[in-house]
Amino acid sequence: MKVYNNKAWWLVLPVFLLVAFSAIVPMMTVVNYSVQDIFDHSTRYFVGVDWYKQVLQDTRLHDSLLRQFIYSGCVLLIEIPLGIAIALTMPTKGRWASLVLIVMAIPLLIPWNVVGTIWQIFGRADIGLMGWALNSLGISYNYASNTSDAWVTVLIMDVWHWTSLVALLCYSGLRAIPDVYYQAARIDRASAWAVFRHIQLPKLKSVLLIAVMLRFMDSFMIYTEPFVLTGGGPGNATTFLSQTLTQMAIGQFDLGPAAAFSLVYFLIILLVSWLFYTAMTHNDKTR
Amino acid sequence: MTLRKKVVLGLYILFLLVPIYWLLNMSFKSNTEILGGLSMWPQSFTLANYQVIFTDPSWYEGYLNSLYYVTLNTLISLSVALPAAYAFSRYRFLGDKHLFFWLLTNRMAPPAVFLLPFFQLYSSIGLFDTHIAVALAHCLFNVPLAVWILEGFMSGVPKEIDETAYIDGYSFPKFFVKIFIPLIGSGIGVTAFFCFMFSWVELLLARTLTSVNAKPIAAVMTRTVSASGIDWGVLAAAGVLTILPGMLVIWFVRNHVAKGFALGRV
Amino acid sequence: MDWMAWTLPTALFFGTIAAILAGMTVWELRSPCIERKGFLPISTTRGDRLFIGLLGSAYLHLLVVGTTDWSVWIASVLSLFWLFAVMRWG
Incomplete structure (x- = not known):
């Protein structure tokens, strides 16, 4: 049982100040921007909630929000089951175990723009292995001009990049299951499926929640990889929320609408992370 | 099977x-x-592509800049997160759950949201285009992550150890540095690895907050696009070189990571 | 501070939030609250209810601004009711 002691605040204070500096001050600024029409430092007008109205009724943003949800949904549907499956196959002992761990971690350590570059090269029909192989198999494939090809390429890239994270998290969850459980299952002659369903999956619940949360959040703010790979195209097929936002803020310098959009984006994230966090702590309590 | x-x-x-x-x-x-x-x-x-990178200062300085702010960020994140994680793992205090949640929301917030104000903030305090600016900006998502991971490791250390040390007359700082930190060595290794990783792979903030002096390698890579097309060879070589530091780091912490995984605490 | 582009309404807004947080802190120190279950599906503390109330209010504002032509003050008044309901019975 933890002791109630408000002096613990002194230990948390450095973190609080540091994060407050990087989070609260910018957040206040975004709120300030979102209610004004800003031309330069001295020329700005209060416009109330006009930007919010404009942003909420902008079809371009509706489209990119919809694309974002579909994309994040696809990412979760592929990566979570695949990650669990891979984690189940990973060796637990011997020198292979740590080698496999290291190899699996490689994609996670590559800068995001380089991930984009790797797939940009890999998918090209003239110099990339994948593009060349697909085209010589008679499948016409070009991620730069065909919408669905671009979409699939971005999705495969994400699977390549992040499935390892899910697998590693699940692996750590699996390692935490005591051997006694498996022995009991062996005595009962439980099938592999029964072991998975009744022993492994319940124990994975809390790690999976973390994995789902991380993958949802990170795919929801994906920016660099599709930017490098497709530049958001062809058309707007792979333009996700973050990219729409950066275009508005830096490309067109529409500070007000960009700020209003940032806040709407942030509110969505806030709601979803709160739901996950509540589920997580609730899960801890009942365990 | x-x-x-x-x-x-x-x-x-x-x-x-x-x-x-x-x-x-x-x-x-x-x-x-x-x-x-x-x-x-x-x-x-x-090896001509690699030669281009190692002989041109604007290329290899990109690597040095990135390594510099990543290291700085890892050090800052760890030093503030250690005491905070201890507080979260050992005590209940006013608003602790809400504080923890607030920290996590910053890990979840898209960097794009903070782009403009960050640029303004660091320009106004004269830190624009310095390594410390990028290191501080990356604290936004790395500090919450570090607190989260370390808290998990620390909760695995029995509370009796703290109590025995206090009875033996250790002061809190002495206990923390001499006894507690060695106990969670693996945890610190794993945390350092994750901080390094997330700071190393991030581009959007790093690119926005720098122009010349602290320009990260990821931003230098856009130079390969010129009027005569893309210099694929050099681009590929630069990409390969960005993978190496991460592999070195994971090689050094591999035992800690494996241990962390064995404890089910990563 | 000039670059932060402060306006009176936003300053008031943040001032109110800060005052609420300070008030909640004092209240909690004076009489620590006990978790309870109201009409919300989970058991909550006072702080949780405040957060739910504020988040709900924010979404209510977005709903009114985005889908209707009503004045934003209608959303604010509705939010006050919602906030009160959550704090009292949530």
């Missing part, structure tokens, strides 16, 4: 490694060979 497992795992690892191999393969080719046709390995092996 085990054979099927091996095949699945083998296929997955192949899927992971082939794109990386392709990058490595290209980095040893000249541009004429790359554009001339497809080959599974370099026909005329050349």
Whole structure:
């Protein structure tokens, strides 16, 4: 049982100040921007909630929000089951175990723009292995001009990049299951499926929640990889929320609408992370 | 059963490694060979692409800049997160759950949201285009993560150890540094690894907050695009070189990571 | 501070939030609250209810601004009711 002691605040204070500096001050600024029409430092007008109205009724943003949800949904549907499956196959002992761990971690350590570059090269029909192989198999494939090809390429890239994270998290969850459980299952002659369903999956619940949360959040703010790979195209097929936002803020310098959009984006994230966090702590309590 | 497992795992690892191999393969080719046709390995092996990077200061300084702010960020994150994680793992205090949640929301917030105000904030306090600016900006997502991971490790250390140390007359700072930190060595290793990783791979903030002096390697890479097209060979070589630091770090902390995984605490 | 582009309404807004947080802190120190279950599906503390109330209010504002032509003050008044309901019975 933890002791109630408000002096613990002194230990948390450095973190609080540091994060407050990087989070609260910018957040206040975004709120300030979102209610004004800003031309330069001295020329700005209060416009109330006009930007919010404009942003909420902008079809371009509706489209990119919809694309974002579909994309994040696809990412979760592929990566979570695949990650669990891979984690189940990973060796637990011997020198292979740590080698496999290291190899699996490689994609996670590559800068995001380089991930984009790797797939940009890999998918090209003239110099990339994948593009060349697909085209010589008679499948016409070009991620730069065909919408669905671009979409699939971005999705495969994400699977390549992040499935390892899910697998590693699940692996750590699996390692935490005591051997006694498996022995009991062996005595009962439980099938592999029964072991998975009744022993492994319940124990994975809390790690999976973390994995789902991380993958949802990170795919929801994906920016660099599709930017490098497709530049958001062809058309707007792979333009996700973050990219729409950066275009508005830096490309067109529409500070007000960009700020209003940032806040709407942030509110969505806030709601979803709160739901996950509540589920997580609730899960801890009942365990 | 085990054979099927091996095949699945083998296929997955192949899927992971082939794109990386392709990058490595290209980095040893000249541009004429790359554009001339497809080959599974370099026909005329050349190190010219790497030579370009190691002889041009604007290239290799990009690496040094990135390494500098990443290291700085890891140090800052760890030093503030250690006491905070201890507080979260040992005490209840006013608003602790809400504080923890607030920290996590910053890990979840898209960097794009903070882009403009960050630029203004660091310009106004004269830190624009410095390494410390990027290091501080990356604290936004790394500090919450560090607190989160360390808290998990610390909760695994029995509370009796703290109490015994206090009875033996240790003051809090002495206990923390002499006894507690060595106990969670693996945890610190794993946390440092994750901080390094997330700071190293981030581009959007790093690029926005720098222009010349602290420009990260990821931003330098856009230089390969010129009027005469993309310099594929140099781009591939630069990409390969960005993978190396991460692999070195994971090699050094591999035992800690494995231990952390064995404890089920990563 | 000039670059932060402060306006009176936003300053008031943040001032109110800060005052609420300070008030909640004092309240909690004076009489620590006990978790309870109201009409919300989970058991909550006072702080949780405040957060739910504020988040709900924010979404209510977005709903009114985005889908209707009503004045934003209608959303604010509705939010006050919602906030009160959550704090009292949530």
